[in-house]
Amino acid sequence: MSTASTVTTALSQPGTRCLSTELDLPEVTNPGAVAPKDAREISRIFFVRLASLEEGTRDHQYVRNTLIELNLALVKYAAGRFRNRAEQMEDIIQVGTIGLIKAIDRFELSREVEFATFAVPYIVGEIKRFFRDTSWAVHVPRRLQELRIDLAKATDDLSQRLDRSPTMAELAEYLGIEEHEVIEGVVASNGYTAGSIDIPMDDSSDNAATPLSDRLGAPDADLEIAENVQALKPLIEELDERDRKILQMRFGDEMTQSEIGEVLGVSQMHVSRLLTRITTKLREGLLVVE
Template identity: 45%
Template sequence: MSTRSTGTNTKRRSHPDTPDTAEAFRALVTLPPGPQHDTVRERIVEAWLPMADRLAGRFRNRGESTEDLRQVAALGLVKAVDRYDPGRGNAFESYAVPTITGEIKRHFRDHMWTVHVPRRVQDLRNRVRVAGQELAQTVPGRRPTVAELAAHACLSEEEVRAGLEALESFSALSLDAEASGGADGWALGDVLGTADPALDVVVDREAVKPRLAALPEREREILYLRFFRDMTQSRIAEEFGISQMHVSRLISRCCRRIREQVLEDAA
């Protein structure tokens, strides 16, 4: 005699928090959008929430609060309920577990890393972390070597080193943290570079250089003596045998002309 699948959850439940909602799912797919459909959907989600909470508990102590993990797991559960097709004959649990777990892992990948690293390196980090935890039980008193981690995780030593570096990228130190190897009292923020105001001077100097070169020789030398040799206008006047007022007018006229030309070039 042949047997026919009757829908979801026909398999033996693997855990006490996996309820039998086969009938509810079969009813859900027949209901049109509306209050009755939403009520059945909410009933299914509530029934499976304990399982979602259990899956969230597997990721505790990883830098995220338990409540936030439960919310992410609940979001994954809702997605699983909305996407599940009981007509395929598979148990809802077998579909919901990877869906919820994947949602939690995406949360860690997208929101918990201070320094973004490629997905491949994140996977290496997880494999190296797990291998380190397992080897710590067999090599007490010391940290596993790179070679031991590589052999245990079936990775190359280069991949293990990349995973070990990623272990330090999950969270960042505060800028108030003491700098490693620095003088007493120095924080990381004290060794950060700042914008160099001299860079603006370089840009301005390069902008006026061709305009200065185009000036007549006398005006060019007057500007040089005034702004590079720091000579007074009276000394310059004596040097060229002209009045101080004439020197002042020449300097003002040259500076105004160069400024206008540079602004035109920039426009």
């Protein structure tokens, strides 16, 4: 197939056939159907033309878009390395295409290297960055994400050399960092994956495996009450004798407001107002932030 004459070209957008003629370029009506060998030759022609066009112009945009579509096969090829993540394949193709675009914008024919050789590292790098930034179950700083990878490599290397698991100090010396940084990286590594507490746990007994949620402790429902009682004691001691007596009758002896009123010689309505004042004062004392 002659790339200059018989290769049918032009993108599926209005005016592309006219543009390719004006720019003295082959027309590409279906870039995805162009064979890899022909795509390489056509891409070279388009790169030559791209270098002579002003960025931002209609002609530049047409040539650049054609190069992207001609080389999408490189993205699919690179994405094939991650086929075990089939549920994310659409996202992988998208971020891989970003890598392809970056490669097109930075490629120069003077490098004397095939575009595919130049572009694949860009595409794979973009995909790996995508996994690095989205695969963690808990967000941690990128510095610690990269440290996790270094620690994994260092651990494998030292384990082979020492025939045992390396210590924190040995890992720190190997990586040339402080021991506390190693500890920080190991702790952060726990955020890479997360499991549901409803997943059944292995059990060595004959009983059926129970979920982790059934084995986790729960806050004591009475703990908050106990804490509030202890916090209330000094506040109650600050009340005058009459107020303390009213509290004792209402909440200790569980007397009604009418019964308290008879003891104090006041109306039930007045007892209600007294209780409101006392409890409000105690509540405000509990909520004071020191």
